[in-house]
Amino acid sequence: SSGINAEYGEFFSAYLCCVLMAWGSFGLGSFLGSCVTDPQIALALTGPVCMLFLVFGGFLKSNEDGSVFTVLNEISWINKGYSFLMINEFTDLKLNCVHTSI
Numbered sequence: 001s002s003g004i005n006a007e008y009g010e011f012f013s014a015y016l017c018c019v020l021m022a023w024g025s026f027g028l029g030s031f032l033g034s035c036v037t038d039p040q041i042a043l044a045l046t047g048p049v050c051m052l053f054l055v056f057g058g059f060l061k062s063n064e065d066g067s068v069f070t071v072l073n074e075i076s077w078i079n080k081g082y083s084f085l086m087i088n089e090f091t092d093l094k095l096n097c098v099h100t101s102i
Helices: 008-035 039-056 070-075 077-090
Strands: none
Touching (some): 008 039, 039 077
16 A cells, blocks of 8 residues: 555546646646747747746745745645645545554
């Protein structure tokens, strides 16, 4: 057992979420590629833009303080996908915690 939720519905929901997140990333790359004429510039832009979504999109930093990057949190497919995966995995999870002395 790998420790993940083994129910069929949860598995296919997680799989679909990962596919949609990959499509979102592909869409962003296609958008950046169509905005510039040189492929080298498109490649140079993709990394920093994805890092902006990771860092300021709410995945690594909470944007509850009302900063200027709150808009990235609202449109970040990475944040929404991660939130869905965590809810999908841990809803109705029963943990058996055993106290052990060290």
